[in-house]
Amino acid sequence: MTTADNEELLSPKNNIAVRVLLIDDQRIIAEAFRRMVMDDAEIEMHYCSDPSRALIEVQSFRPTVILQDLVMPDVDGLSLLKQFQKDKEARSIPVIVLTTKEDPKIKSEAFAMGASDYLVKFPDKIEVIARLKAHSRSYLAQQQRDxxxxxxxxLKAELERKNRELEVLSCRDALTGILNRRGFDNYLSKEWYRAIREKKNLGLLIIDVDFFKPFNDNYGHQQGDLCLQQIAVALEAGLKRASDVVARYGGEEFSVVLPNTNMEGALLIAETVREFVEALLIKHEYSKVSDVVTVSIGVMCLQPVADDALESLIARADKALYHAKHSGRNRCCTYQPELEKCSS
Structure with a gap:
């Protein structure tokens, strides 16, 4: 039977809710089912006389339920059920198998192969329509749920992506693009506990721009912002390892976290970034230590243990910065125990 014959036998209707694909090699069977559903405006039936084309018809017609004969030439009905189960699109479509006799063994095999229902030829018209609609409703409801x-x-994946983006943005300083105080706290905390686990040193630099307030007051906030941006770039340029991270600590203060770094190494890095900032040659007529912008740096390093408080690392680096500022500025100072006697 040609495609044209099929379309003539089972013509489409409007307002379709039930799309039935009938697979049977006998035209008389197709005509019988056509007569059963022809007066129901919700049902459209498409006839496939060649079971080898069944999957092609599924893809083109997109049925909500399949009526399939179990006994056909060339293709065994149970094998066709197996083919449906292997196909990504067809496996979810309910299949009602048709047979000429009531046989529990055949029924069991059909259900095991994925059949949804079982009808003996010829069933009552009311029963056929009821089952076609019930299976179609179930299929469409599942499709809607899926x-x-x-x-x-x-939506959840998109929301998670947006949340990750917001988390990243929330840890970045809007002016300089480097980590902000929140990002610094998170990173320092992570590296602190890593150092405890791995019994490694952890270094910290706290950096203050010398006489930044008079710079800002005299050159203006726009130039002040530009100055901070350039300093952030210079500080990052002075770091060689991906694990060494610079952050804007607050206002004109910056910090650098130096994992697995001893005091000697931390001081070397501090001197490098101090020189990088000075080399920017940003004019500063209102500084008391230089005619260009400079920084003072406090350096602290320790190998933390479980009983230590992270705040102690920050407090000691801050003590060292205080000493650098009160020793003439534009310099780096390491923490020494005697600095505890200095007042902040």
């Missing part, structure tokens, strides 16, 4: 779940999954 679509809703897919949309929800995509």
């Amino acid at each position: 679509a809703a779940y897919k949309d929800l999954t995509q």
